[in-house]
Amino acid sequence: MELFAMGDYGPYVWSCYLLTLIVVVISTVQGKRRHQQISDQVTRQLKLKEPGE
Amino acid sequence: MWKFIHKLASPPHFYDLAAKIIPWFAVVALALIAYGAVAGLFLAPADYQQGDAFRIIYVHVPAAYLSMLAYSIMAISAGIGLIWRMKLAHAVAAGAAPLGAWFTFLALATGSIWGRPMWGTWWEWGDPRLTSELIMLFLYFGYMALRAAIDDTAKADRASAVLALVGAVNVPIIHFSVEWWSSLHQGPTLVREGGPAIEPAMLYPLLAMIVGFSFLFGALLLSRVRTEVLYRERRARWVRNLLLPSGESA
Protein backbone atom coordinates (compact mmCIF):
# COMPACT_ATOMS: atom_id res chain seq x y z
CA MET A 1 0.00 0.00 0.00
CA GLU A 2 2.86 2.31 0.78
CA LEU A 3 3.94 1.91 -2.79
CA PHE A 4 0.65 3.37 -3.88
CA ALA A 5 0.83 6.30 -1.50
CA MET A 6 3.68 7.81 -3.52
CA GLY A 7 4.86 9.78 -0.53
CA ASP A 8 1.75 11.97 -0.10
CA TYR A 9 1.61 12.76 -3.79
CA GLY A 10 -0.53 9.69 -4.40
CA PRO A 11 -3.80 11.43 -5.37
CA TYR A 12 -2.01 13.68 -7.84
CA VAL A 13 -0.01 10.96 -9.53
CA TRP A 14 -2.83 8.46 -9.70
CA SER A 15 -5.40 10.93 -10.91
CA CYS A 16 -3.07 11.83 -13.77
CA TYR A 17 -2.58 8.23 -14.80
CA LEU A 18 -6.27 7.53 -14.45
CA LEU A 19 -7.11 10.59 -16.51
CA THR A 20 -4.69 9.45 -19.19
CA LEU A 21 -6.33 6.05 -19.30
CA ILE A 22 -9.77 7.64 -19.51
CA VAL A 23 -8.77 9.97 -22.33
CA VAL A 24 -7.21 7.15 -24.32
CA VAL A 25 -10.25 4.94 -23.83
CA ILE A 26 -12.70 7.70 -24.72
CA SER A 27 -10.84 8.72 -27.86
CA THR A 28 -10.59 5.10 -28.97
CA VAL A 29 -14.25 4.37 -28.32
CA GLN A 30 -15.29 7.64 -29.92
CA GLY A 31 -13.35 6.74 -33.04
CA LYS A 32 -14.77 3.25 -33.26
CA ARG A 33 -18.31 4.48 -32.69
CA ARG A 34 -18.01 7.06 -35.39
CA HIS A 35 -16.63 4.50 -37.81
CA GLN A 36 -19.57 2.22 -37.14
CA GLN A 37 -22.00 5.10 -37.52
CA ILE A 38 -20.55 6.17 -40.85
CA SER A 39 -20.37 2.62 -42.08
CA ASP A 40 -24.01 2.04 -41.21
CA GLN A 41 -25.10 5.34 -42.69
CA VAL A 42 -23.31 4.75 -45.98
CA THR A 43 -24.52 1.15 -46.21
CA ARG A 44 -28.07 2.30 -45.68
CA GLN A 45 -27.79 4.91 -48.40
CA LEU A 46 -26.28 2.44 -50.82
CA LYS A 47 -29.06 -0.04 -50.13
CA LEU A 48 -31.62 2.64 -50.89
CA LYS A 49 -30.19 3.04 -54.34
CA GLU A 50 -29.99 -0.67 -55.06
CA PRO A 51 -33.68 -1.41 -55.84
CA GLY A 52 -33.67 1.28 -58.51
CA GLU A 53 -30.94 -0.41 -60.57
CA MET B 1 9.24 4.08 -54.07
CA TRP B 2 7.15 6.73 -55.78
CA LYS B 3 4.86 4.02 -56.97
CA PHE B 4 4.33 2.94 -53.38
CA ILE B 5 3.47 6.46 -52.30
CA HIS B 6 1.26 6.95 -55.28
CA LYS B 7 -0.55 3.74 -54.49
CA LEU B 8 -0.81 4.77 -50.87
CA ALA B 9 -2.53 7.97 -51.83
CA SER B 10 -5.29 6.01 -53.44
CA PRO B 11 -8.11 5.74 -50.93
CA PRO B 12 -8.97 2.03 -51.27
CA HIS B 13 -5.34 1.01 -50.93
CA PHE B 14 -4.92 3.23 -47.94
CA TYR B 15 -8.07 1.82 -46.39
CA ASP B 16 -6.79 -1.75 -46.62
CA LEU B 17 -3.19 -1.04 -45.72
CA ALA B 18 -4.19 0.97 -42.67
CA ALA B 19 -6.42 -1.85 -41.46
CA LYS B 20 -3.42 -4.15 -41.51
CA ILE B 21 -1.07 -1.73 -39.79
CA ILE B 22 -3.34 -0.64 -36.96
CA PRO B 23 -3.24 -3.85 -34.90
CA TRP B 24 0.56 -3.95 -35.03
CA PHE B 25 0.82 -0.38 -33.89
CA ALA B 26 -1.61 -1.10 -31.09
CA VAL B 27 0.40 -4.09 -29.88
CA VAL B 28 3.70 -2.22 -29.91
CA ALA B 29 2.04 0.73 -28.18
CA LEU B 30 0.56 -1.46 -25.48
CA ALA B 31 3.86 -3.18 -24.78
CA LEU B 32 5.87 0.03 -24.58
CA ILE B 33 3.28 1.86 -22.51
CA ALA B 34 2.92 -1.06 -20.11
CA TYR B 35 6.67 -1.14 -19.54
CA GLY B 36 6.91 2.64 -19.34
CA ALA B 37 4.07 3.01 -16.87
CA VAL B 38 5.19 0.24 -14.56
CA ALA B 39 8.82 1.29 -14.64
CA GLY B 40 7.92 4.94 -14.29
CA LEU B 41 5.56 4.40 -11.40
CA PHE B 42 7.43 1.78 -9.41
CA LEU B 43 10.95 1.20 -10.64
CA ALA B 44 12.39 4.63 -11.31
CA PRO B 45 13.86 6.29 -8.24
CA ALA B 46 12.05 9.28 -6.77
CA ASP B 47 13.25 12.70 -7.84
CA TYR B 48 15.52 14.48 -5.41
CA GLN B 49 13.49 17.68 -5.56
CA GLN B 50 9.97 16.65 -6.37
CA GLY B 51 9.71 13.26 -4.78
CA ASP B 52 7.19 10.92 -6.27
CA ALA B 53 5.20 13.73 -7.88
CA PHE B 54 7.66 13.79 -10.74
CA ARG B 55 6.22 10.48 -11.93
CA ILE B 56 3.49 12.50 -13.59
CA ILE B 57 6.13 13.29 -16.20
CA TYR B 58 5.56 9.86 -17.68
CA VAL B 59 2.09 10.83 -18.84
CA HIS B 60 2.39 14.58 -19.07
CA VAL B 61 5.33 14.70 -21.48
CA PRO B 62 3.88 12.18 -23.94
CA ALA B 63 0.59 14.07 -23.91
CA ALA B 64 2.25 17.43 -24.55
CA TYR B 65 4.49 15.95 -27.22
CA LEU B 66 1.54 14.33 -28.96
CA SER B 67 -0.46 17.55 -28.86
CA MET B 68 2.29 19.23 -30.82
CA LEU B 69 2.93 16.27 -33.11
CA ALA B 70 -0.76 16.17 -33.96
CA TYR B 71 -0.77 19.85 -34.79
CA SER B 72 2.26 19.47 -37.05
CA ILE B 73 0.67 16.53 -38.82
CA MET B 74 -2.55 18.46 -39.15
CA ALA B 75 -0.86 21.55 -40.56
CA ILE B 76 1.47 19.68 -42.90
CA SER B 77 -1.21 17.41 -44.34
CA ALA B 78 -3.57 20.38 -44.65
CA GLY B 79 -0.85 22.19 -46.58
CA ILE B 80 -0.25 19.18 -48.81
CA GLY B 81 -3.96 18.87 -49.43
CA LEU B 82 -4.24 22.56 -50.25
CA ILE B 83 -1.25 22.76 -52.55
CA TRP B 84 -1.36 19.38 -54.26
CA ARG B 85 -5.08 18.83 -53.87
CA MET B 86 -4.69 15.38 -52.37
CA LYS B 87 -7.97 14.28 -50.86
CA LEU B 88 -6.29 11.82 -48.53
CA ALA B 89 -4.16 14.58 -47.07
CA HIS B 90 -7.26 16.52 -46.08
CA ALA B 91 -8.67 13.38 -44.51
CA VAL B 92 -5.52 13.04 -42.40
CA ALA B 93 -5.82 16.63 -41.22
CA ALA B 94 -9.46 16.09 -40.31
CA GLY B 95 -8.61 12.94 -38.38
CA ALA B 96 -5.69 14.45 -36.52
CA ALA B 97 -7.59 17.41 -35.10
CA PRO B 98 -9.84 15.75 -32.50
CA LEU B 99 -6.97 13.53 -31.33
CA GLY B 100 -4.73 16.54 -30.99
CA ALA B 101 -7.39 18.32 -28.98
CA TRP B 102 -7.77 15.37 -26.61
CA PHE B 103 -4.06 15.15 -25.95
CA THR B 104 -3.80 18.90 -25.52
CA PHE B 105 -6.53 18.69 -22.93
CA LEU B 106 -4.68 15.83 -21.26
CA ALA B 107 -1.44 17.78 -21.26
CA LEU B 108 -3.21 20.74 -19.66
CA ALA B 109 -5.00 18.63 -17.07
CA THR B 110 -1.92 16.64 -16.06
CA GLY B 111 0.16 19.80 -16.14
CA SER B 112 -2.29 21.55 -13.88
CA ILE B 113 -2.53 18.61 -11.47
CA TRP B 114 1.26 18.40 -11.39
CA GLY B 115 1.42 22.10 -10.74
CA ARG B 116 -0.78 21.94 -7.68
CA PRO B 117 1.74 20.36 -5.32
CA MET B 118 4.66 22.10 -7.05
CA TRP B 119 3.42 25.65 -7.32
CA GLY B 120 0.61 25.54 -4.82
CA THR B 121 -1.87 26.59 -7.45
CA TRP B 122 -3.97 24.83 -10.05
CA TRP B 123 -2.94 27.24 -12.76
CA GLU B 124 0.13 29.36 -13.28
CA TRP B 125 -0.16 32.00 -15.98
CA GLY B 126 3.57 32.56 -15.80
CA ASP B 127 4.39 29.11 -17.09
CA PRO B 128 4.92 29.54 -20.82
CA ARG B 129 4.25 25.95 -21.70
CA LEU B 130 0.96 25.70 -19.90
CA THR B 131 -0.28 28.93 -21.46
CA SER B 132 0.90 27.95 -24.96
CA GLU B 133 -0.88 24.62 -24.59
CA LEU B 134 -4.06 26.45 -23.69
CA ILE B 135 -3.80 28.58 -26.76
CA MET B 136 -3.12 25.50 -28.85
CA LEU B 137 -6.35 24.04 -27.51
CA PHE B 138 -8.13 27.13 -28.82
CA LEU B 139 -6.46 26.61 -32.17
CA TYR B 140 -7.79 23.06 -32.31
CA PHE B 141 -11.28 24.17 -31.29
CA GLY B 142 -11.22 26.90 -33.90
CA TYR B 143 -10.16 24.42 -36.56
CA MET B 144 -12.87 21.93 -35.65
CA ALA B 145 -15.51 24.64 -35.30
CA LEU B 146 -14.69 26.05 -38.73
CA ARG B 147 -14.92 22.60 -40.28
CA ALA B 148 -18.24 21.97 -38.62
CA ALA B 149 -19.64 25.30 -39.77
CA ILE B 150 -19.03 24.64 -43.46
CA ASP B 151 -21.28 22.09 -45.08
CA ASP B 152 -19.41 21.37 -48.26
CA THR B 153 -16.57 18.97 -47.46
CA ALA B 154 -14.14 20.29 -50.06
CA LYS B 155 -14.72 23.87 -48.99
CA ALA B 156 -14.37 22.95 -45.34
CA ASP B 157 -11.12 21.17 -46.17
CA ARG B 158 -9.62 24.20 -47.85
CA ALA B 159 -10.84 26.84 -45.42
CA SER B 160 -9.62 24.86 -42.42
CA ALA B 161 -6.33 24.23 -44.21
CA VAL B 162 -5.72 27.98 -44.46
CA LEU B 163 -6.53 28.27 -40.77
CA ALA B 164 -4.23 25.41 -39.80
CA LEU B 165 -1.34 26.95 -41.72
CA VAL B 166 -1.87 30.39 -40.22
CA GLY B 167 -2.02 28.81 -36.78
CA ALA B 168 1.17 26.87 -37.43
CA VAL B 169 3.08 30.09 -37.99
CA ASN B 170 1.60 31.43 -34.82
CA VAL B 171 2.43 28.60 -32.42
CA PRO B 172 6.16 29.34 -32.04
CA ILE B 173 5.38 33.05 -31.75
CA ILE B 174 2.92 32.42 -28.97
CA HIS B 175 5.39 30.25 -27.13
CA PHE B 176 8.05 32.90 -27.38
CA SER B 177 5.67 35.63 -26.23
CA VAL B 178 4.64 33.80 -23.13
CA GLU B 179 8.23 32.90 -22.32
CA TRP B 180 9.27 36.51 -22.51
CA TRP B 181 6.32 37.54 -20.42
CA SER B 182 7.02 35.01 -17.71
CA SER B 183 10.73 35.75 -17.64
CA LEU B 184 9.87 39.21 -16.37
CA HIS B 185 8.10 37.86 -13.34
CA GLN B 186 9.89 36.89 -10.22
CA GLY B 187 7.67 33.91 -10.61
CA PRO B 188 7.75 30.43 -9.14
CA THR B 189 10.32 28.14 -10.70
CA LEU B 190 9.17 26.25 -13.71
CA VAL B 191 8.72 22.55 -13.41
CA ARG B 192 12.02 21.00 -14.24
CA GLU B 193 11.75 17.69 -15.93
CA GLY B 194 13.55 14.93 -14.08
CA GLY B 195 16.39 16.81 -12.50
CA PRO B 196 19.81 18.17 -13.34
CA ALA B 197 21.16 14.98 -14.93
CA ILE B 198 18.42 12.58 -15.82
CA GLU B 199 19.58 9.13 -14.99
CA PRO B 200 18.86 6.10 -17.19
CA ALA B 201 16.44 4.53 -14.76
CA MET B 202 14.31 7.65 -15.09
CA LEU B 203 14.96 8.19 -18.76
CA TYR B 204 14.17 4.82 -20.28
CA PRO B 205 10.58 4.64 -19.07
CA LEU B 206 10.08 8.15 -20.41
CA LEU B 207 11.41 7.23 -23.82
CA ALA B 208 9.29 4.10 -23.81
CA MET B 209 6.20 6.14 -22.99
CA ILE B 210 6.92 8.71 -25.67
CA VAL B 211 7.51 6.10 -28.37
CA GLY B 212 4.65 3.94 -27.12
CA PHE B 213 2.21 6.83 -27.16
CA SER B 214 3.40 7.77 -30.63
CA PHE B 215 2.45 4.31 -31.87
CA LEU B 216 -0.84 4.62 -30.06
CA PHE B 217 -1.44 7.95 -31.72
CA GLY B 218 -0.52 6.41 -35.05
CA ALA B 219 -3.05 3.64 -34.57
CA LEU B 220 -5.79 6.04 -33.49
CA LEU B 221 -5.02 8.43 -36.32
CA LEU B 222 -4.97 5.74 -39.01
CA SER B 223 -8.29 4.43 -37.78
CA ARG B 224 -9.90 7.88 -37.82
CA VAL B 225 -8.53 8.58 -41.26
CA ARG B 226 -10.06 5.32 -42.43
CA THR B 227 -13.42 6.57 -41.20
CA GLU B 228 -12.94 9.86 -42.99
CA VAL B 229 -11.98 8.08 -46.19
CA LEU B 230 -15.01 5.83 -45.97
CA TYR B 231 -17.30 8.81 -45.65
CA ARG B 232 -15.64 10.92 -48.32
CA GLU B 233 -15.57 8.08 -50.81
CA ARG B 234 -19.09 6.91 -50.02
CA ARG B 235 -20.16 7.26 -53.63
CA ALA B 236 -17.21 5.38 -55.08
CA ARG B 237 -17.44 1.89 -56.49
CA TRP B 238 -14.90 0.41 -54.15
CA VAL B 239 -16.94 1.47 -51.16
CA ARG B 240 -20.04 -0.10 -52.56
CA ASN B 241 -18.18 -3.32 -53.24
CA LEU B 242 -16.82 -3.21 -49.74
CA LEU B 243 -20.07 -2.62 -47.92
CA LEU B 244 -22.61 -4.40 -50.06
CA PRO B 245 -21.43 -7.66 -51.66
CA SER B 246 -23.05 -9.97 -49.18
CA GLY B 247 -24.43 -7.39 -46.78
CA GLU B 248 -21.23 -7.38 -44.71
CA SER B 249 -19.95 -4.07 -43.36
CA ALA B 250 -16.33 -2.94 -42.99
Add this chain to the structure above:
Amino acid sequence: MPGLWQGLRSIVRRDLLLAWKRPGDMLNPLFFFAMVSTLFPLAVGPSPEQLALSGPGVLWVAALLAALLSLNSLYLSDFEDGSLDQIILSPQPLPLLALGKSISHWLISGLPLVIASPLLAMTFRMPANTTAVLMLTLTLGTISLSLLGSIGAALTVGLNRGNALLSLLILPLAMPVLIFGARTVSLAAADDAVAAGIYFLAAYCMLALSFAPFATAAALKISNE
Protein backbone atom coordinates in the same frame (compact mmCIF):
# COMPACT_ATOMS: atom_id res chain seq x y z
CA MET C 1 -5.32 49.36 -66.59
CA PRO C 2 -4.84 51.28 -63.34
CA GLY C 3 -1.65 50.66 -61.45
CA LEU C 4 -1.31 48.94 -58.11
CA TRP C 5 -1.26 52.16 -56.17
CA GLN C 6 -4.46 53.29 -57.88
CA GLY C 7 -6.13 50.02 -57.05
CA LEU C 8 -5.17 50.29 -53.41
CA ARG C 9 -6.29 53.88 -53.16
CA SER C 10 -9.62 53.23 -54.79
CA ILE C 11 -10.62 50.42 -52.46
CA VAL C 12 -9.57 52.41 -49.41
CA ARG C 13 -11.50 55.44 -50.65
CA ARG C 14 -14.55 53.33 -51.36
CA ASP C 15 -14.57 51.85 -47.89
CA LEU C 16 -14.03 55.21 -46.23
CA LEU C 17 -16.93 56.67 -48.19
CA LEU C 18 -19.16 53.77 -47.20
CA ALA C 19 -18.15 54.17 -43.58
CA TRP C 20 -18.99 57.86 -43.77
CA LYS C 21 -22.53 56.84 -44.53
CA ARG C 22 -22.52 54.34 -41.70
CA PRO C 23 -21.06 56.13 -38.72
CA GLY C 24 -21.77 53.08 -36.59
CA ASP C 25 -18.75 51.37 -38.09
CA MET C 26 -16.53 53.85 -36.34
CA LEU C 27 -18.62 54.72 -33.34
CA ASN C 28 -19.55 51.25 -32.17
CA PRO C 29 -16.03 50.03 -31.46
CA LEU C 30 -15.23 53.38 -29.90
CA PHE C 31 -18.18 53.27 -27.55
CA PHE C 32 -17.43 49.70 -26.64
CA PHE C 33 -13.84 50.61 -25.85
CA ALA C 34 -14.95 53.52 -23.70
CA MET C 35 -17.63 51.46 -22.00
CA VAL C 36 -15.41 48.58 -20.97
CA SER C 37 -12.68 50.94 -19.85
CA THR C 38 -15.02 52.90 -17.62
CA LEU C 39 -17.04 49.99 -16.31
CA PHE C 40 -13.95 48.35 -14.98
CA PRO C 41 -12.97 51.02 -12.45
CA LEU C 42 -16.60 51.22 -11.40
CA ALA C 43 -16.64 47.53 -10.66
CA VAL C 44 -13.23 47.21 -9.11
CA GLY C 45 -13.26 50.35 -7.02
CA PRO C 46 -11.45 53.66 -7.21
CA SER C 47 -8.26 52.78 -5.33
CA PRO C 48 -5.50 54.58 -7.23
CA GLU C 49 -2.92 51.84 -6.86
CA GLN C 50 -5.30 49.25 -8.28
CA LEU C 51 -6.24 51.48 -11.14
CA ALA C 52 -2.67 52.24 -12.02
CA LEU C 53 -1.80 48.54 -11.90
CA SER C 54 -4.73 47.29 -13.91
CA GLY C 55 -4.89 50.18 -16.35
CA PRO C 56 -2.65 48.80 -19.10
CA GLY C 57 -4.30 45.39 -19.04
CA VAL C 58 -7.86 46.65 -18.96
CA LEU C 59 -7.35 49.21 -21.70
CA TRP C 60 -5.63 46.66 -23.88
CA VAL C 61 -8.32 44.01 -23.41
CA ALA C 62 -11.01 46.60 -24.09
CA ALA C 63 -9.27 47.67 -27.30
CA LEU C 64 -8.83 44.05 -28.35
CA LEU C 65 -12.50 43.25 -27.81
CA ALA C 66 -13.59 46.39 -29.61
CA ALA C 67 -11.40 45.46 -32.57
CA LEU C 68 -12.75 41.91 -32.57
CA LEU C 69 -16.32 43.17 -32.68
CA SER C 70 -15.60 45.45 -35.59
CA LEU C 71 -14.04 42.70 -37.66
CA ASN C 72 -17.34 40.97 -38.24
CA SER C 73 -18.56 43.55 -40.66
CA LEU C 74 -15.33 43.73 -42.61
CA TYR C 75 -16.52 41.62 -45.49
CA LEU C 76 -20.11 41.16 -44.51
CA SER C 77 -21.71 44.02 -46.41
CA ASP C 78 -19.63 43.25 -49.48
CA PHE C 79 -20.76 39.67 -49.33
CA GLU C 80 -24.38 40.65 -48.93
CA ASP C 81 -24.61 43.05 -51.80
CA GLY C 82 -22.49 41.02 -54.19
CA SER C 83 -19.56 43.38 -54.36
CA LEU C 84 -17.34 40.68 -52.89
CA ASP C 85 -17.62 38.81 -56.17
CA GLN C 86 -16.47 41.94 -57.98
CA ILE C 87 -13.58 42.36 -55.64
CA ILE C 88 -12.45 38.80 -56.17
CA LEU C 89 -12.84 39.00 -59.95
CA SER C 90 -11.10 42.32 -60.21
CA PRO C 91 -7.96 42.50 -62.38
CA GLN C 92 -6.18 43.98 -59.38
CA PRO C 93 -4.34 41.36 -57.33
CA LEU C 94 -6.62 40.15 -54.58
CA PRO C 95 -3.98 40.37 -51.80
CA LEU C 96 -3.61 44.04 -52.67
CA LEU C 97 -7.33 44.62 -52.30
CA ALA C 98 -7.36 42.64 -49.06
CA LEU C 99 -4.58 44.90 -47.82
CA GLY C 100 -6.64 47.90 -48.83
CA LYS C 101 -9.62 46.64 -46.87
CA SER C 102 -7.43 46.09 -43.82
CA ILE C 103 -6.06 49.61 -44.14
CA SER C 104 -9.51 51.13 -44.32
CA HIS C 105 -10.67 48.93 -41.46
CA TRP C 106 -7.85 50.24 -39.32
CA LEU C 107 -8.56 53.84 -40.28
CA ILE C 108 -12.21 53.41 -39.37
CA SER C 109 -12.10 51.16 -36.31
CA GLY C 110 -8.52 51.08 -35.07
CA LEU C 111 -7.20 54.60 -35.32
CA PRO C 112 -10.13 56.10 -33.35
CA LEU C 113 -9.28 53.75 -30.48
CA VAL C 114 -5.72 54.99 -30.45
CA ILE C 115 -6.88 58.60 -30.49
CA ALA C 116 -9.37 58.02 -27.68
CA SER C 117 -6.93 56.11 -25.52
CA PRO C 118 -5.26 59.07 -23.78
CA LEU C 119 -8.63 60.22 -22.45
CA LEU C 120 -9.45 56.81 -21.10
CA ALA C 121 -5.91 56.43 -19.78
CA MET C 122 -6.57 59.44 -17.61
CA THR C 123 -9.36 57.62 -15.81
CA PHE C 124 -6.73 55.07 -14.83
CA ARG C 125 -4.41 57.81 -13.64
CA MET C 126 -1.84 56.91 -16.21
CA PRO C 127 1.16 59.27 -16.37
CA ALA C 128 2.02 60.93 -19.67
CA ASN C 129 5.03 58.84 -20.63
CA THR C 130 3.09 55.63 -20.01
CA THR C 131 0.22 56.97 -22.07
CA ALA C 132 2.61 57.62 -24.93
CA VAL C 133 3.75 54.01 -24.80
CA LEU C 134 0.10 52.97 -24.63
CA MET C 135 -0.67 54.86 -27.79
CA LEU C 136 2.33 53.44 -29.60
CA THR C 137 1.57 49.85 -28.61
CA LEU C 138 -2.10 50.28 -29.46
CA THR C 139 -1.20 51.63 -32.88
CA LEU C 140 1.01 48.68 -33.69
CA GLY C 141 -1.43 46.27 -32.10
CA THR C 142 -4.58 47.48 -33.83
CA ILE C 143 -2.81 47.44 -37.19
CA SER C 144 -1.81 43.82 -36.58
CA LEU C 145 -5.36 43.00 -35.55
CA SER C 146 -6.85 44.60 -38.65
CA LEU C 147 -4.48 42.54 -40.79
CA LEU C 148 -4.82 39.23 -38.98
CA GLY C 149 -8.50 39.70 -38.26
CA SER C 150 -9.26 39.98 -41.93
CA ILE C 151 -8.10 36.37 -42.34
CA GLY C 152 -10.70 35.24 -39.87
CA ALA C 153 -13.32 37.54 -41.36
CA ALA C 154 -12.62 36.10 -44.80
CA LEU C 155 -12.86 32.53 -43.55
CA THR C 156 -16.20 33.08 -41.82
CA VAL C 157 -17.95 35.44 -44.20
CA GLY C 158 -21.42 34.19 -44.97
CA LEU C 159 -21.47 31.53 -42.28
CA ASN C 160 -24.28 31.27 -39.77
CA ARG C 161 -23.20 32.55 -36.40
CA GLY C 162 -19.92 33.54 -37.93
CA ASN C 163 -19.40 36.07 -35.15
CA ALA C 164 -18.56 33.73 -32.33
CA LEU C 165 -16.52 31.59 -34.67
CA LEU C 166 -14.58 34.63 -35.85
CA SER C 167 -13.62 35.53 -32.31
CA LEU C 168 -12.52 31.98 -31.60
CA LEU C 169 -10.39 31.90 -34.73
CA ILE C 170 -8.72 35.25 -34.11
CA LEU C 171 -8.07 34.77 -30.41
CA PRO C 172 -4.85 32.75 -30.73
CA LEU C 173 -3.53 35.21 -33.30
CA ALA C 174 -4.33 38.12 -31.03
CA MET C 175 -2.69 36.69 -27.93
CA PRO C 176 0.94 37.68 -28.62
CA VAL C 177 -0.24 41.19 -29.44
CA LEU C 178 -2.17 41.41 -26.21
CA ILE C 179 0.63 39.96 -24.11
CA PHE C 180 3.34 42.19 -25.48
CA GLY C 181 1.13 45.25 -25.76
CA ALA C 182 -0.22 45.21 -22.24
CA ARG C 183 3.02 44.07 -20.62
CA THR C 184 5.06 46.75 -22.38
CA VAL C 185 2.75 49.44 -21.08
CA SER C 186 3.04 47.98 -17.58
CA LEU C 187 6.80 48.14 -17.91
CA ALA C 188 6.55 51.76 -18.92
CA ALA C 189 4.47 52.45 -15.83
CA ALA C 190 7.24 50.90 -13.75
CA ASP C 191 9.87 52.93 -15.60
CA ASP C 192 11.43 49.83 -17.07
CA ALA C 193 12.86 49.45 -20.57
CA VAL C 194 10.16 49.17 -23.21
CA ALA C 195 12.32 48.81 -26.32
CA ALA C 196 12.10 45.02 -26.46
CA GLY C 197 8.33 45.01 -26.34
CA ILE C 198 7.99 47.73 -28.94
CA TYR C 199 10.37 45.94 -31.28
CA PHE C 200 8.41 42.74 -30.90
CA LEU C 201 5.12 44.47 -31.67
CA ALA C 202 6.66 46.13 -34.69
CA ALA C 203 8.10 42.84 -35.90
CA TYR C 204 4.77 41.07 -35.42
CA CYS C 205 3.10 43.86 -37.34
CA MET C 206 5.59 43.49 -40.20
CA LEU C 207 5.02 39.75 -40.24
CA ALA C 208 1.26 40.27 -40.37
CA LEU C 209 1.69 42.82 -43.12
CA SER C 210 3.69 40.40 -45.22
CA PHE C 211 1.53 37.32 -45.01
CA ALA C 212 -1.97 38.31 -43.89
CA PRO C 213 -3.09 39.81 -47.23
CA PHE C 214 -2.16 36.58 -49.01
CA ALA C 215 -3.86 34.37 -46.46
CA THR C 216 -6.93 36.64 -46.61
CA ALA C 217 -7.00 36.44 -50.40
CA ALA C 218 -6.80 32.65 -50.30
CA ALA C 219 -9.55 32.55 -47.68
CA LEU C 220 -11.79 34.89 -49.69
CA LYS C 221 -11.52 32.75 -52.78
CA ILE C 222 -12.36 29.65 -50.81
CA SER C 223 -15.26 31.19 -48.92
CA ASN C 224 -16.88 32.78 -51.87
CA GLU C 225 -17.25 29.91 -54.25
